[in-house]
Amino acid sequence: MNLEIMNFIETEILPRYNDFDRAHSIRHATNVINKSLTLARNIGADEDMAYVIAAYHDLGLEGPRAIHHITSGKILITDARLRRWFSPEQLKIMKEAVEDHRASASKAPRSIYGKIVAEADRELEPETIMRRTIEYGMDHYPEKTKEEHFERFYKHLDAKYSARGYIHLWIAGSENEQHLKNIRNIIASPTLLRNHFERIYAQILSE
Known part of the structure; x- marks a missing residue:
């Protein structure tokens, strides 16, 4: 795990979840991050990508809930700060993964990263x-x-x-x-x- 990315997420991204309801609080975001990292390690996926995807997956709740997955993807892809650590190709995959995380989606996520965050977001306990x-x-x-x-x-x-x-x-x-x-x-x-x-x-x- 890249420590610079972790510091950025913890200080600049996760606090934004304080503005959401209790069901979508920092507690939820942290749970999704932890589960995403576990799945990424088990599968052999890039942990930094999985980490950032999970951190951004619900930021779109700052706007209409019905399209929050699309808005979250836009927030990720337009955040120029992420270009420091990820290539354009990686960011495209990450944007699509965020868009694909919704439980109501009838189609399978487009990449393993979409499947990871979708699975982690389920919190099915x-x-x-x-x-x-x-x-x-x-x-x-x-x-x-x-x-x-x-x-x-x-x-x-x-x-x-x-x-x-x-x-x-x-x-x-x-x-x-x-x-x-x-x-x-x-x-x-x-x-x-x-x-x-x-x-x-x-x-x-x-x-």
């Missing part, structure tokens, strides 16, 4: 998924009642993570496969899902 979903709802819809938050929570999990959900995994054999199986088992059990919601919702309120 059931506890993490459920907490981020509740936090997002509480941050963006503070007027909702507890029951309305639960309804949103259920609909989001069912649409995205259930057996008929739109999420795709792109790296075979990753730990996300087992995590996805576990979250699907929770979604399939109304009682279990409600119990998890009640516990996490109460935890968030007490923080």
